[in-house]
Amino acid sequence: MKDTRTTNTRRRRVRSYPIIVLTSLYVILFAAMLGYITHYSLTHKKEFINNEHNTRQKILIKQNIRGKILSRDGDILAYSDKDENGKEVRVYPYSNEFAHVVGYANKGKVGIEAFSNYYLINTSLDLSQKVAYDTKGQKYPGDNVTTTLDVHLQEVAYSALSGRRGAVVVSDPKTGEILAMVSKPDFDPNTLEQEWDDLLKDTSPEAKLLNRATQGKYPPGSTFKIVTALGYLKEHPTDYMNYKFSCNGRFDYEGNTISCYHGERHGNVDLETSFAKSCNSSFANIGVGLKGETFDGVLNDLMFNQDLPLDFCRFAQSSSSYPKDGNPNSVMQLSIGQGKTSISPEHLNMITCAVANDGILMKPYVVSVVKSEDGKEVKKYEPEEYNRLMSSEEARILRSMMTQVVQKGTASKLKGLSYTAAGKTGSAEFNDEKESHAWFTGFAPADDPEICVTIIVEEAGSGGSYAVPIAKNVFDAYFGVE
């Protein structure tokens, strides 16, 4: 009798499943939390260090000297030094030339100074090197940032723009590297602190602090015909060669009128000639024939009304849309890049790059590598495919049309050179009294593009006369013809 009781006690041994369930529940919860903390903190490190409310930046600044910003050939674009009072100052050897793209660091941070701030204030020196600096009683040098900027191209673009307001963007369509980026009027980052109040008070159209290349919102004018033409190619992929139009200097449609530049009559034109001669009437005709969805689809593909893949600068979204009510006047204005459409020079450069690179846009970048003072590579930025903006065939057709602009159209100043250029001009009218903005966007060599240039000169006149010569200077400098 006694024996069976003992056996029962042993069998009655409690197996409490709730304890197992609850314990497993917390183990899962903790696993999730640990994963989250590790991932979140490691991926947000840079972003948080740059936050102005994070006091840890001060520790790094106290400990390290801000690193240098270098051109692609190693020329110093910005470095930190001590002034006569022993105070650390930021020196920009090229003064105004790189003002917008390199940016500044002492009145808030913009440009590359902001984008690479994390690396500039951190140091990746070896421990032994650090000790060497410690014994000398010096601060550690921060990491140096090498950009893709080419000093020579930047200088050429900068001086070619001379006293005009405007912007120049030069890039490599195959990699997305920005080779030069100029915006005028400019400022001297060396004396920014003294001039800061005046710069802020300034409400005239000067707006010196604005980087017009990425933040400027300009009417694209005839350069927008690239977009309209792309729309036409989408609707007529095989029979676009059959397009015919007879231009008598103006185009009337349902009581609205579009005139060609200075009322010029282009006569009988096909698509290629309309594009080359920049015939407004013909493009207004194309525009009213296009479907709204086609137009909006193209605008969407080309990144209008959305954030651009730019992380190294502040930028403005470009805006353009097919009128919801289908109002013919708005449609006609849209097809020739007037009206409510706006674009930044950098965005137009990206579209041009995509055309030049078989329809694929490489993500634009301006910082190529970060190295510690002793030459150790800390971070490398590789060319990165961002998106396909159009088909390879569409890009090829647009390229040949843009070549014709140089050969027999509005950019003839680029004809007959040692290299073959291609592009599209624009003369954007924005005000009845003032001269139009002069645009050019293009690339060279036409058959295997290596360089893409986009130029806007504010209130200058026609693109062919004012923007194309600047492009020629840049192309000449790039191909070594001077």
Place this chain on the structure above:
Amino acid sequence: MELYVTEISKYVIASMMLLYTITAFAAFRFRSREARTHIYATQIILMFMIQIACFVQILARTGKVVYLFFFAFQIVVFSAVIMLFYFIYPDGNRLIINNCCLLLMIGVIILTRLSYEKAVKQFVIVAISFLIGFFIPEMIFRFNFLKRFTWIYAAVGIAAMSVVLILGATINGSKLNYSIAGVSFQPSEFVKVLFLFFLAGALYKAEGIVDLFILSAVAAAHVIILVLSKDLGSALIFFMLYLALIYISTENIGYFIIGIAFAVLASAASYRLFSHIQKRVMAWQDPFKDIMGVGYQLSQSLFGISSGGLFGLGLYGGAPKSIPFVETDFIFSAIAEEMGIVFSVLMILICLSTFLLIMQEGYYINDKFYRMIICGIGISYIFQTFLTIGGGSKFIPLTGVTLPLISYGGSSVLVTIVMVMIVEGICMIGSDERYEEYLEERRYYERKKRRYERYEDDEY
């Protein structure tokens, strides 16, 4: 030279912490005390090596010799605790004591870095708590009648919390503490133990739905008082404790699911009712939106956690003092910043292994009352850890509770040490049970053997 010391010690600390964590989990493979012996020794060596490395770092950075005495004092106290425990309670769970000492050490180290005065104060309370704590396992083991005071626990608990609610000073928008003779107490911490005993006692005796209903009403009274005191974190812990114990006692997962569903509804309702809860949820969703307002604490905490990287900025290398309430609610952020993500993750794993050890003891105990007490302690410990660390790292909304054993706070550390000692007491009851079982089993086999022999004798 100083740089070599601080840089190298960072990696030394992290790797020793890794080894310790491995031993803490390896221990689960060995159930018998004999097999665990070498683990105890390894853990104790690693523990003191971590502490020495941290203090070398502190001395290299500050150069203050006075810290050396403080450090020596700590070594004496911690080794005394570990030794005494071994001699007085050889049947206790030494892994839990080791983990507990390591976590306390880490707490005192990071507090030394944040505020030396607070660290000293905290450490004195730790020492006193252990002194008191040493009597507890024996009391738990002997005073079987503790099971019987069920309703007295509840009455004392509710009374204490009501007094605070009515008279207490207002701190941080939550009426948390009152001071007696200059020492401020946080009654909700002490009431937590009473609440646990009340629940375990009531569930132990509960028969049928009516009893469950009555004890639920009394438990709800606790939680409601805490919610009215705006002590959201404690209210949640009490509620989770209640849910877990109901589930363990009834073994009915339905109660648990209903309870969680109720908690979700109650949270939604309180979100609508209380503006301070809305603010916390807002801060959780996007702390950077209103960085100078409601999001300030959390964003500073996140800056801290992320700035350390894998191996931290080294003690005194960061800026943890820019985080509000860093010694209490956000101590984890300070640890992550200066000692690194690797170290903090390992530290959380050690907290988790402590929890697993407690639950394992709970699983192997037969007495239902003690099983509920020990599991309740495990649950409240791990849930509070979860609330603090999850809240400070934006995993869940912030509730404002402290990290047990590590955060600054006298009541909290005293109560946690008391709870750990209760666990040890129950471990002794457990091994007693197992010993009894073993004896009984042996008697059974001996009888069987004797009977068999008798049978054989009869045969021949």
